[in-house]
Amino acid sequence: MADKKKMVEAITAMEEDFTKWYTDVVKKAELADYSGVRGCMIVRPYGTALWENIRNDLDARFKALGHENIMMPLFIPESLLQREKDHVEGFAPEVAWVTHGGEEKLQERLCVRPTSETVFCEHYADIIHSYRDLPKLYNQWCSVVRWEKTTRPFLRTMEFYWQEGHTMHETAEEAWAETEQMLNVYADFCEQSLAIPVVKGRKTDKEKFAGAEATYTIEAMMHDGKALQSGTSHYFGDGFAKAFDIQFTGRDNKLQYPHQTSWGMSTRIIGAIIMTHGDDNGLVLPPRVAPTQVVIVPIAMHKEGVLDKATELYERLKSTVRVKLDASDNSPGWKFAEYEMKGVPLRLEIGPKDIENNQCVVVRRDTREKTVVSLDELETVLPALLDAVHDGLYQKALARRESMTYDAHNFEEIKDIADNKPGLIRAMWCGDLECEMRLKDEVGITSRCMPFEQEELDEVCVCCGKKAKKMVYWGKAY
Amino acid sequence: MADKKKMVEAITAMEEDFTKWYTDVVKKAELADYSGVRGCMIVRPYGTALWENIRNDLDARFKALGHENIMMPLFIPESLLQREKDHVEGFAPEVAWVTHGGEEKLQERLCVRPTSETVFCEHYADIIHSYRDLPKLYNQWCSVVRWEKTTRPFLRTMEFYWQEGHTMHETAEEAWAETEQMLNVYADFCEQSLAIPVVKGRKTDKEKFAGAEATYTIEAMMHDGKALQSGTSHYFGDGFAKAFDIQFTGRDNKLQYPHQTSWGMSTRIIGAIIMTHGDDNGLVLPPRVAPTQVVIVPIAMHKEGVLDKATELYERLKSTVRVKLDASDNSPGWKFAEYEMKGVPLRLEIGPKDIENNQCVVVRRDTREKTVVSLDELETVLPALLDAVHDGLYQKALARRESMTYDAHNFEEIKDIADNKPGLIRAMWCGDLECEMRLKDEVGITSRCMPFEQEELDEVCVCCGKKAKKMVYWGKAY
Numbered sequence: 001m002a003d004k005k006k007m008v009e010a011i012t013a014m015e016e017d018f019t020k021w022y023t024d025v026v027k028k029a030e031l032a033d034y035s036g037v038r039g040c041m042i043v044r045p046y047g048t049a050l051w052e053n054i055r056n057d058l059d060a061r062f063k064a065l066g067h068e069n070i071m072m073p074l075f076i077p078e079s080l081l082q083r084e085k086d087h088v089e090g091f092a093p094e095v096a097w098v099t100h101g102g103e104e105k106l107q108e109r110l111c112v113r114p115t116s117e118t119v120f121c122e123h124y125a126d127i128i129h130s131y132r133d134l135p136k137l138y139n140q141w142c143s144v145v146r147w148e149k150t151t152r153p154f155l156r157t158m159e160f161y162w163q164e165g166h167t168m169h170e171t172a173e174e175a176w177a178e179t180e181q182m183l184n185v186y187a188d189f190c191e192q193s194l195a196i197p198v199v200k201g202r203k204t205d206k207e208k209f210a211g212a213e214a215t216y217t218i219e220a221m222m223h224d225g226k227a228l229q230s231g232t233s234h235y236f237g238d239g240f241a242k243a244f245d246i247q248f249t250g251r252d253n254k255l256q257y258p259h260q261t262s263w264g265m266s267t268r269i270i271g272a273i274i275m276t277h278g279d280d281n282g283l284v285l286p287p288r289v290a291p292t293q294v295v296i297v298p299i300a301m302h303k304e305g306v307l308d309k310a311t312e313l314y315e316r317l318k319s320t321v322r323v324k325l326d327a328s329d330n331s332p333g334w335k336f337a338e339y340e341m342k343g344v345p346l347r348l349e350i351g352p353k354d355i356e357n358n359q360c361v362v363v364r365r366d367t368r369e370k371t372v373v374s375l376d377e378l379e380t381v382l383p384a385l386l387d388a389v390h391d392g393l394y395q396k397a398l399a400r401r402e403s404m405t406y407d408a409h410n411f412e413e414i415k416d417i418a419d420n421k422p423g424l425i426r427a428m429w430c431g432d433l434e435c436e437m438r439l440k441d442e443v444g445i446t447s448r449c450m451p452f453e454q455e456e457l458d459e460v461c462v463c464c465g466k467k468a469k470k471m472v473y474w475g476k477a478y
Numbered sequence: 479m480a481d482k483k484k485m486v487e488a489i490t491a492m493e494e495d496f497t498k499w500y501t502d503v504v505k506k507a508e509l510a511d512y513s514g515v516r517g518c519m520i521v522r523p524y525g526t527a528l529w530e531n532i533r534n535d536l537d538a539r540f541k542a543l544g545h546e547n548i549m550m551p552l553f554i555p556e557s558l559l560q561r562e563k564d565h566v567e568g569f570a571p572e573v574a575w576v577t578h579g580g581e582e583k584l585q586e587r588l589c590v591r592p593t594s595e596t597v598f599c600e601h602y603a604d605i606i607h608s609y610r611d612l613p614k615l616y617n618q619w620c621s622v623v624r625w626e627k628t629t630r631p632f633l634r635t636m637e638f639y640w641q642e643g644h645t646m647h648e649t650a651e652e653a654w655a656e657t658e659q660m661l662n663v664y665a666d667f668c669e670q671s672l673a674i675p676v677v678k679g680r681k682t683d684k685e686k687f688a689g690a691e692a693t694y695t696i697e698a699m700m701h702d703g704k705a706l707q708s709g710t711s712h713y714f715g716d717g718f719a720k721a722f723d724i725q726f727t728g729r730d731n732k733l734q735y736p737h738q739t740s741w742g743m744s745t746r747i748i749g750a751i752i753m754t755h756g757d758d759n760g761l762v763l764p765p766r767v768a769p770t771q772v773v774i775v776p777i778a779m780h781k782e783g784v785l786d787k788a789t790e791l792y793e794r795l796k797s798t799v800r801v802k803l804d805a806s807d808n809s810p811g812w813k814f815a816e817y818e819m820k821g822v823p824l825r826l827e828i829g830p831k832d833i834e835n836n837q838c839v840v841v842r843r844d845t846r847e848k849t850v851v852s853l854d855e856l857e858t859v860l861p862a863l864l865d866a867v868h869d870g871l872y873q874k875a876l877a878r879r880e881s882m883t884y885d886a887h888n889f890e891e892i893k894d895i896a897d898n899k900p901g902l903i904r905a906m907w908c909g910d911l912e913c914e915m916r917l918k919d920e921v922g923i924t925s926r927c928m929p930f931e932q933e934e935l936d937e938v939c940v941c942c943g944k945k946a947k948k949m950v951y952w953g954k955a956y
Contacts, residue, residue, distance in 0.1 A: 033601065033604070035597065035600070035601070036555055036597070036600050037551050037553045037554075037555060037588060040551035040552070040553060042548070042597075042601055043548065043549035044548060045546035045548050045616065047549075048546070048548050048549050049547070051549070068523035069523065069526045069530065070520070070522060070526050071520070071525075071526050071529070071621075073513045073515050073518035073519070073520065074518070074623065074637050075518060075574075076515075077515060080514055093580045093581065095579075095580065096553075096576045097577065097578040097579075098575060098576050098577075098590065099575065099577045100575040101573075101574050101625035102571045102572050102625045103571065104625075112590070119513065119520075122513070123520055138523065147582075159553070
């Protein structure tokens with residue numbers, strides 16, 4: 001095998017083949033790779049560092065609201081999974097079954113958790129006895145497994161990483177408030193940390209989580225106009241509590257069932273980052289979660305003083321931004337392309353001329369805009385530029401979503417838009433499953449959500465012409 | 479069910495039944511609970527917070543040395559596990575097998591990872607081509623599964639949490655240096671962060687990791703004199719590289735095999751913390767990883783100004799130490815017992831008299847020593863007291879280990895000590911498996927390690943009288 005010096009290769013253009021562009025970015029930016037197990041990905045160091053930043057940010061938001069982390073078993077006995085009817089129907093067809101431990105055949109099969117409502121409920125039955133034990137605000141970070149037919153890195157994998165919050169409350173009101181609060185945490189996180197605008201709303205009954213009374217969702221629009229469900233928060237009522245016999249003595253000294261929520265965000269969100277901000281040069285990372293925020297590229301590195309100065313800047317800036325110095329013997333041009341591919345928000349170039357003038361050149365990844373910055377002002381200018389990149393990414397994504405969202409007033413119109421214009425469609429709905437199914441089968445779109453911010457576009461359903469109940473976002477989705 | 483107000487119940491005394499004492503502490507301090515799956519524990523929020531502090535501390539040490547985190551698949555195909563002979567023999571008897579995905583029977587069984595050498599090697603074969611690609615310094619935080627017959631929380635569970643580092647190096651020397659470096663990281667972490675003194679050494683061939691050329695270990699002594707292997711670091715040479723066909727072009731332009739290490743520390747270390755520092759009042763946590771370092775207990779809370787002052791202190795101290803305020807309506811006595819059970823290093827009592835005198839009382843968990851502290855000096859006194867607790871715990875554990883370590887010079891002596899004195903035994907060994915087996919079968923002790931700090935206690939083996947090669951620590955172990 002020849003000594004292959006790594007080169008930055010071109011990727012497929014978005015316009016040409018969006019799916020291939022996506023896979024190219026995942027591979028060439030070294031976010032993830034395929035493993036020997038179908039549908040299971042290797043999240044490489046760069047992808048893992050990104051996920052760790054996402055996790056730490058979300059985790060701090062959860063903890064600030066009083067949530068505690070817990071670590072639950074990976075396995076769920078078959079009988080436990082079966083305890084709640086809708087839940088088992090939703091998940092049993094797509095779980096991995098452990099049947100043997102060592103040489104020994106198990107008396108009862110264990111599934112690898114596809115989600116953990118059942119094990120949380122079993123534990124809650126043990127530890128919740130009085131209203132004094134409530135609320136329980138638990139969360140866990142783990143991987144879960146769902147036996148998917150077709151998979152794509154981050155978007156749909158057999159094993160994926162996520163957090164799952166599971167909470168128990170004294171009253172239904174409290175549980176509803178928690179469901180809404182956690183959806184807002186996800187929405188704020190997407191907008192403030194990932195620069196991804198989202199629509200908040202409620203899923204239709206057809207699209208809600210198996211076993212939930214209501215599912216709230218945030219929906220983001222990708223570059224190709226498709227929607228991506230980016231986080232969900234479920235209200236369970238007391239259905240699971242009844243199935244698992246979780247009861248507590250209330251303030252009135254009577255036995256009652258607690259009210260439950262669960263909520264999750266997964267490594268899918270990395271897919272959303274890629275498809276919201278990326279371009280034909282590769283990844284574009286939102287600064288607040290980027291593993292490297294600023295990469296220093298020395299110019300004419302062999303010239304005296306350049307590497308010293310670059311190293312001095314690196315040491316100085318370490319406490320202000322997440323900075324990396326590339327002092328490898330690759331050419332500056334190679335490095336430019338490499339860190340564009342990896343989506344590093346800012347590039348700082350420093351060469352002999354710059355040093356003479358006590359300055360450097362800072363280039364934005366998103367707009368390629370260059371700024372000459374005095375070396376004395378880096379501690380204020382770099383954070384400001386990172387904020388500017390964040391705002392720019394957010395505004396660009398929002399403008400795209402707005403320009404690719406259409407209103408439809410009748411069946412012909414919705415079919416015409418769905419066939420010809422990628423994007424989201426707003427239209428009125430009567431609330432019947434029949435119309436939802438017809439739009440799926442004949443138009444090829446599904447209900448993304450009933451947005452919290454409702455408008456009455458028409459008085460009647462886009463599909464059947466009967467009285468409309470809700471405005472719905474419809475679209476194609478990942 | 480009556481409204482059960484939680485009470486702090488007494489635990490079994492150590493002297494009476496050490497095993498039961500251990501289980502009581504795990505349960506009553508709310509570190510972990512049993513789950514519905516045999517041998518799988520629920521790590522409760524207090525235990526999870528402790529593990530998170532351990533993880534963050536270790537993770538920072540790894541990253542400071544250039545290691546990167548990665549997330550590898552949970553499943554290993556059977557054929558991949560079989561690629562390295564010694565490795566599969568060591569692990570195949572104790573893995574969980576997935577045979578079905580949904581309704582479908584798998585063509586090839588997948589095991590739930592018991593450790594990940596094989597999947598790392600498969601990935602390394604894909605990404606290592608040139609000496610420029612080396613070293614690879616990867617680590618992952620995850621859970622692994624081993625089908626154990628008998629289990630105990632933290633000490634031996636079917637599913638346990640750990641980190642596993644897997645590195646590849648250009649030369650054998652570099653890999654040996656990494657093996658030793660990572661053992662030192664573990665030893666430093668145990669001593670500096672957990673206040674647990676350890677013996678560093680090398681495992682005998684019988685006790686080394688399946689597939690390794692050498693296993694380094696740190697061994698700690700528990701309260702009952704038994705040893706606990708607290709972290710291991712393995713040198714693999716190029717055995718796995720050959721089995722997995724990992725080759726790179728060297729500086730000499732010739733194809734060669736890289737040299738490999740792996741190293742791990744697990745939730746077992748929580749068992750070590752419990753059994754090193756705990757006492758008859760419960761857990762005693764080393765301050766640097768304790769989820770709560772200082773608990774504020776208001777005295778005569780109903781009196782005017784007490785709760786306000788306690789809250790003010792809490793807000794003030796939050797940025798200096800990990801502090802908790804217990805303003806519940808339980809009695810101060812109940813709270814004292816509760817936080818002693820949970821091993822919180824310092825208790826800060828504040829009542830009306832204290833407020834009058836601008837002071838408070840701080841009580842150490844380890845010695846119960848009380849100090850009256852001016853409220854103006856808390857920012858300096860509390861960190862100093864936490865350091866004093868750390869040092870005290872370390873010195874106490876070291877003194878115990880020294881007083882319970884014995885030298886044996888012949889077979890009779892070693893049998894007598896093993897039968898009558900709990901602790902570690904230092905004795906010379908000829909290096910033959912036969913003697914090691916005899917000590918196991920007839921004396922009931924195993925070799926813990928050949929310490930790096932060797933002494934020649936005698937010229938001959940304690941067992942057979944032939945020329946001795948190594949001084950070995952022998953003992954009973956968890």
